[in-house]
Amino acid sequence: MPWTTVQVEKLDNFFIMGDHTGDRVLTYRDALREALDQSLARDPRVFIMGEGVDDVAGVFGTTKGLKEKYGANRVFDTPIAENSMTGIAVGAAMAGLRPIFIHARMDFLLLSLDQLVNHASKWCYMFGGKVKVPLVVRTISARGWGSGAQHSQCIQGMLMNVPGLKIVAPATPYDAKGLMISAIIDNNPVLFVEHRWLHKTTGYVPEEVYSIPIGKGVIHRRGEDVTIVAVSYMLVEALKAAEKLQESGISAEVIDPRTLKPLDEKILVESVAKTGRLIIADTGCKTGSVASEIAAVAAEKAFHFLKKPIKRVCCPDTPTPTSDVLEKAFYPTAEDIFAEAVSLVRE
Amino acid sequence: MEKSKWMEMYRIMRLIRLVEQRINDEYKYDEIKTPIHLSIGQEAVAAGVCIHLRKDDYIFGTHRSHSQYIAKGGDIKKMIAELYLRKTGCARGRGGSMHLVDPEVGILGSSAIVGGNIPLGTGTALASKLLNNDRVTVVFFGDGAVDEGTFHESLNFAALKKLPVVYVCENNFYAINSHQLSRQVGDNIYKWAQNYGMPGFQIDGNDVLEVSDYAEKAISRCRNGEGPTLIECLTYRWKGHIGTVDDVGEGYRPREEYEYWVSKCPIKRFSEFLKDQGVLTDELIKKIDQEIYDLIEEAFSFAQNSPKPSPDELMDFVYAD
Ligand SMILES: Cc1ncc(C[n+]2csc(CCOP(=O)(O)OP(=O)(O)O)c2C)c(N)n1
Numbered sequence: 260m261p262w263t264t265v266q267v268e269k270l271d272n273f274f275i276m277g278d279h280t281g282d283r284v285l286t287y288r289d290a291l292r293e294a295l296d297q298s299l300a301r302d303p304r305v306f307i308m309g310e311g312v313d314d315v316a317g318v319f320g321t322t323k324g325l326k327e328k329y330g331a332n333r334v335f336d337t338p339i340a341e342n343s344m345t346g347i348a349v350g351a352a353m354a355g356l357r358p359i360f361i362h363a364r365m366d367f368l369l370l371s372l373d374q375l376v377n378h379a380s381k382w383c384y385m386f387g388g389k390v391k392v393p394l395v396v397r398t399i400s401a402r403g404w405g406s407g408a409q410h411s412q413c414i415q416g417m418l419m420n421v422p423g424l425k426i427v428a429p430a431t432p433y434d435a436k437g438l439m440i441s442a443i444i445d446n447n448p449v450l451f452v453e454h455r456w457l458h459k460t461t462g463y464v465p466e467e468v469y470s471i472p473i474g475k476g477v478i479h480r481r482g483e484d485v486t487i488v489a490v491s492y493m494l495v496e497a498l499k500a501a502e503k504l505q506e507s508g509i510s511a512e513v514i515d516p517r518t519l520k521p522l523d524e525k526i527l528v529e530s531v532a533k534t535g536r537l538i539i540a541d542t543g544c545k546t547g548s549v550a551s552e553i554a555a556v557a558a559e560k561a562f563h564f565l566k567k568p569i570k571r572v573c574c575p576d577t578p579t580p581t582s583d584v585l586e587k588a589f590y591p592t593a594e595d596i597f598a599e600a601v602s603l604v605r606e
Numbered sequence: 607m608e609k610s611k612w613m614e615m616y617r618i619m620r621l622i623r624l625v626e627q628r629i630n631d632e633y634k635y636d637e638i639k640t641p642i643h644l645s646i647g648q649e650a651v652a653a654g655v656c657i658h659l660r661k662d663d664y665i666f667g668t669h670r671s672h673s674q675y676i677a678k679g680g681d682i683k684k685m686i687a688e689l690y691l692r693k694t695g696c697a698r699g700r701g702g703s704m705h706l707v708d709p710e711v712g713i714l715g716s717s718a719i720v721g722g723n724i725p726l727g728t729g730t731a732l733a734s735k736l737l738n739n740d741r742v743t744v745v746f747f748g749d750g751a752v753d754e755g756t757f758h759e760s761l762n763f764a765a766l767k768k769l770p771v772v773y774v775c776e777n778n779f780y781a782i783n784s785h786q787l788s789r790q791v792g793d794n795i796y797k798w799a800q801n802y803g804m805p806g807f808q809i810d811g812n813d814v815l816e817v818s819d820y821a822e823k824a825i826s827r828c829r830n831g832e833g834p835t836l837i838e839c840l841t842y843r844w845k846g847h848i849g850t851v852d853d854v855g856e857g858y859r860p861r862e863e864y865e866y867w868v869s870k871c872p873i874k875r876f877s878e879f880l881k882d883q884g885v886l887t888d889e890l891i892k893k894i895d896q897e898i899y900d901l902i903e904e905a906f907s908f909a910q911n912s913p914k915p916s917p918d919e920l921m922d923f924v925y926a927d
């Protein structure tokens with residue numbers, strides 16, 4: 260069993276109430292698998308490639324059985340050559356296909372930045388809109404069980420600096436399915452950021468094909484005293500914190516931007532206008548993080564609404580340690596969000 | 607090969623040469639505000655390969671790809687307008703000399719990242735395979751790109767999947783001022799092909815008939831589903847790496863080397879051959895040149911009289927609709 264699976268199996272089940280209600284409950288993993296399955300079925304241009312995408316485990320279950328269903332031309336394993344495989348996907352996209360390229364770890368994405376940043380993201384602009392690159396790159400950040408410094412990075416903040424790249428980071432099963440479908444339909448390169456600890460979370464997911472607009476955030480919980488913007492897995496921690504805050508008489512509004520680029524600035528500014536206090540929780544290291552960018556937007560566009568300084572709850576600026584003791588010290592949790600919220604509201 | 611194709615190859619080589627000479631002459635006026643990399647001396651490679659390509663086949667070039675763009679049938683007016691960074695340019699002034707594009711004829715954009723185009727062309731070839739069509743891709747790159755991982759990663763994958771792609775290395779022995787032998791242990795780039803599981807050849811890149819011959823076979827292998835080929839074309843650029851400089855005898859490269867290669871001018875050699883064959887005459891040479899000069903004149907005046915992009919267009923095309 261992959262080591263992160265050991266860790267994920269130990270997690271509590273976490274049910275996330277999405278936008279959507281209904282009677283059909285899926286895990287994030289199965290929601291993703293369903294989005295891929297339905298997209299392969301309805302569009303012959305879609306195909307999936309990446310290391311191990313066609314093996315028995317099927318990228319933590321998200322591509323399981325798809326090769327059997329759609330054949331080895333549409334779901335195939337690749338050599339361990341992240342940069343060129345990215346470029347190859349980009350070339351296929353230019354020629355009219357809709358590739359989905361998967362990195363089982365976000366860390367491996369770093370080897371592909373030449374093709375992702377220098378090529379895929381610039382092609383449309385550099386050629387005056389004449390060639391488009393409808394590509395989806397899925398990356399999964401792991402955490403825990405000693406994943407260590409090279410198997411747990413969350414570098415989405417770094418990539419927000421790349422013009423021409425769209426970045427989505429769904430946290431709920433409903434959003435995972437809808438945003439995967441949107442990412443596939445989109446005519447631009449879309450980085451699809453997943454967190455391993457989200458794969459097991461559950462929520463309501465409709466069976467039909469639906470899309471969620473890229474660039475639109477969502478309010479998960481309405482509140483008056485403090486805004487908590489939470490990215491990717493940090494949504495789970497933020498919702499736990501909000502629950503506990505309520506018990507302490509503090510009403511927190513929890514927002515998931517869902518898309519990191521282009522960012523939904525409106526939802527952020529409107530919420531801060533109401534609460535006057537802002538906490539941003541991101542899975543990445545603090546400096547140059549998504550939280551940094553959101554803080555900058557708030558400072559530019561919501562400064563006069565702010566009653567207190569903005570707080571960022573992120574990992575510290577250190578490589579991820581492997582020791583379980585240090586790991587625990589490294590990752591921020593609901594407790595940290597709770598503590599920041601209490602100090603913003605009470606002090 | 608039919609004689610009409612000989613004449614077409616000749617015309618293309620001449621067209622490349624005269625377009626680039628004109629660019630060279632105009633560059634000093636500082637209206638072409640983009641780095642240029644001229645292929646004068648290397649014309650036979652693009653001409654000999656592209657003569658066998660269909661309009662719907664793909665090519666990918668590099669920072670030095672005027673020649674391939676022209677040989678594949680890219681629009682010359684739009685190319686020159688792009689060099690002048692005009693709205694009417696092939697990339698609407700967003701690309702410049704290093705980023706030429708003409709999707710109508712299968713030119714999906716050249717990359718100025720050394721080795722960056724090799725995966726892209728491997729990817730269009732993958733698309734041909736997945737879509738089950740017989741479109742072929744040719745990727746052109748220099749000896750410098752062989753230093754990059756993308757060359758090795760892409761060849762491996764193309765052979766593994768038997769993709770319809772021809773890798774054409776224009777080995778002009780230099781990457782900027784760095785000689786091949788100061789970067790690579792051997793001078794046999796074509797030999798990499800063997801271990802990657804595809805045919806590889808080292809040929810005289812200044813002999814357009816030889817280039818054409820090898821390219822024709824490689825392209826038909828692609829069309830027949832037999833997979834990729836690597837062709838290393840030995841050739842030489844006459845100008846310095848970038849701009850219009852003449853750097854011979856300034857410590858960068860020896861004069862004897864330069865003179866040897868100039869004596870092997872691909873156009874001179876081919877025109878002598880054509881004359882021997884009785885299909886080219888001095889009169890015909892003049893006539894072809896005149897037609898080309900007219901075309902060039904038209905392209906430059908189109909470019910120089912075209913509007914520049916306006917500042918309010920800055921953010922256009924960051925994303926496709
Ligand atoms: C990745 C990368 N590294 C360095 C450069 C700088 N550079 C531009 S052209 C060039 C030399 C390329 O040599 P070669 O591939 O032989 O092509 P040639 O210029 O000879 O046609 C270099 C190193 C670059 N553009 N991209």
Ligand SMILES: [Mg+2]
Nearest residue numbers: 748749780781
């Ligand atoms: Mg070279």
